[in-house]
Amino acid sequence: MRVVSTIRGGSRLKSISSGSVRSSGFKAGAALLALSLAGCAALGGKPAPLDTFELSAPSLEARAHSRRQILIAQPSALKALDSQNIVIKPSPRSIQYLKGAQWADRLPMIVQARLAETFQRSGSFTGVGKPGEGLAIDYQVIVEIRSFEVRVDGGEHAEVELFVRLLNDRNGEVRASKTFSAIAPVSGNGNQAYVGALDAAFGDAAGQIVRWTDTVI
Secondary structure (H helix, E strand, C coil): CEEEEEECCCCCCCCCCCCCCCCHHHHHHHHHHHHHHHHHHHHHCCCCCEEEEECCCCCCCCCCCEEEEEEECCCEECCCCCCCCCEEEEECCEEEECCCEEECCCHHHHHHHHHHHHHHHHCCEEEEECCCCCCCCCEEEEEEEEEEEEECCCCCEEEEEEEEEEEECCCCCEEEEEEEEEEEECCCCCHHHHHHHHHHHHHHHHHHHHHHHHHHC
């Protein structure tokens, strides 16, 4: 898990000069506007910076070396997971977002990048790429993100569930499909601890996916 940066929000107020005004009524109006702007600046302020997080890619030892070239497609996900928000589930049917924290990009983009990196690190395949990189593809690894959350009901832990299909790019047939899941406990407090658990669970699931793909194609 990597903390990438902090992002600050906020708006800028432009100063207003009334200049030389002859009308006493206009002077009163300008003074009232200046007081309103000053009050907004004092009350609004800048929002707290957001902790911005990435995922890490696990290192795996290659079991075999295939001449196949594979493409990691961008994963699909429901809207709740297809964003920069970090999902917290206080109950099975309710969703909240981790306060003061966000992913460095939309979650499917990060999962795609780190899964591709995990495949590359394994050394099991001749070529591993993403769409637009110009590889002559044998198989596509198509992922659906079904769970990627921290559960806080009955013990805090991270849950990751990824459904994977291996699509033969030559004939459009699905060679195999499987669901991969992993759980990791939350150790400690704060945003770092929650994201650390998600990172550990993702690393476990990513390793399972690479090893399974290695045996199937």
